[in-house]
Amino acid sequence: MASPIFPVIDYSRLVSTDSVIAAEEKDKLFQSFHDVGFIYLKGHIFTDDFMKTIFSHIHKLFDLPEEYKLAIEGDEKSAFRGWFAPVRTARNPETADQKEAFGLGNDADPTRPNRWPKEWPEFRDDCSRFFEECFQMHLEILRALTEKVGLPRETLVPSVQAKDSYTALLYYPETTVESFDQRVRSAPHTDFGTLTLLFNDSIGGLQVRNKQGEWCDAPPIPGHAIVNVADLLARWFNNRLKSTEHRVVAPAAETRVLADGSVTNVVPARYAIAWFGHPNRDAVIKPLAECIADDYPQQYEAVIAGKHVKERMARLLDEGKLPEKWSDDMHRKEVPAA
Numbered sequence: 001m002a003s004p005i006f007p008v009i010d011y012s013r014l015v016s017t018d019s020v021i022a023a024e025e026k027d028k029l030f031q032s033f034h035d036v037g038f039i040y041l042k043g044h045i046f047t048d049d050f051m052k053t054i055f056s057h058i059h060k061l062f063d064l065p066e067e068y069k070l071a072i073e074g075d076e077k078s079a080f081r082g083w084f085a086p087v088r089t090a091r092n093p094e095t096a097d098q099k100e101a102f103g104l105g106n107d108a109d110p111t112r113p114n115r116w117p118k119e120w121p122e123f124r125d126d127c128s129r130f131f132e133e134c135f136q137m138h139l140e141i142l143r144a145l146t147e148k149v150g151l152p153r154e155t156l157v158p159s160v161q162a163k164d165s166y167t168a169l170l171y172y173p174e175t176t177v178e179s180f181d182q183r184v185r186s187a188p189h190t191d192f193g194t195l196t197l198l199f200n201d202s203i204g205g206l207q208v209r210n211k212q213g214e215w216c217d218a219p220p221i222p223g224h225a226i227v228n229v230a231d232l233l234a235r236w237f238n239n240r241l242k243s244t245e246h247r248v249v250a251p252a253a254e255t256r257v258l259a260d261g262s263v264t265n266v267v268p269a270r271y272a273i274a275w276f277g278h279p280n281r282d283a284v285i286k287p288l289a290e291c292i293a294d295d296y297p298q299q300y301e302a303v304i305a306g307k308h309v310k311e312r313m314a315r316l317l318d319e320g321k322l323p324e325k326w327s328d329d330m331h332r333k334e335v336p337a338a
């Protein structure tokens, strides 16, 4: 396997009670998020068995008949709780991603109720457990990053504790090779919130843009999650942590022999589950004073987290993800020339 394009961080070392081990891993974490904005995470809290169960739920959900999925369809009004397909919900289907998704949020939030499939309690229990445990892991990562800039480790916790985060189960259906001339699976973008925790199946396709602007494969590594910095965290850290563009393209084609004996190439289906950390909707995200210096001025104005996410979603729905132009440039302060 090609060597990973970004470092592997060991979660069990990050939360080790041995302060020397934990400090080493925190240094590596901060440096990786500073340089690339992405890491592979091993030693995380999910067992292989639990992840197998989650993936079997995902397969079963997207295999359900269309009318079953339509009964739990979500959209902008339901804050994308439930099943949805961008070709149906996007205002411009021409630029919509080739995928289906099932979104869920904090199950204890009555203002944004989840749309659970009926008579399937294990699905609800396991997805809720996934949501909660990702929340706890993301807290540990946030604490480590906060310490690294010289602040008390709990500084950011009150601004995320409302659990306004979001989980997306993702299904990219099998398609013909030709259809990729017009569409990708997920067009280039950055994520909106704090940190994204991504779990993939074995089918590749995720690519991350490096400093030279080139797209690099980020192949799945069994047992490892992929974690990336999203826009609001980059703002909090005044861009000392990078929110890096990524996309999902067609993986290597597979050959299928059809019933009549002819041979065709297809892009295999792909499944993933992404947990998107978001600050509390009403949190004001302003670059931390500890990340500003005379030779490193403030790069962003303050924004209200919920408003920022809504604006980003609206832009996504209106324009789709524009491959040539995608950056978190809203409200970015003019940085005076040195």
Ligand SMILES: O=C(O)CCC(=O)C(=O)O
Pocket (backbone or CB within 6 Å): 168, 170, 186, 191, 198, 200, 206, 246, 247, 248, 272, 274
């Ligand atoms: O499917 C993936 O691997 C990543 C999807 C992604 O980047 C996103 O949904 O924000």
Ligand SMILES: [Fe+2]
Pocket (backbone or CB within 6 Å): 189, 190, 191, 196, 246
């Ligand atoms: Fe993403």
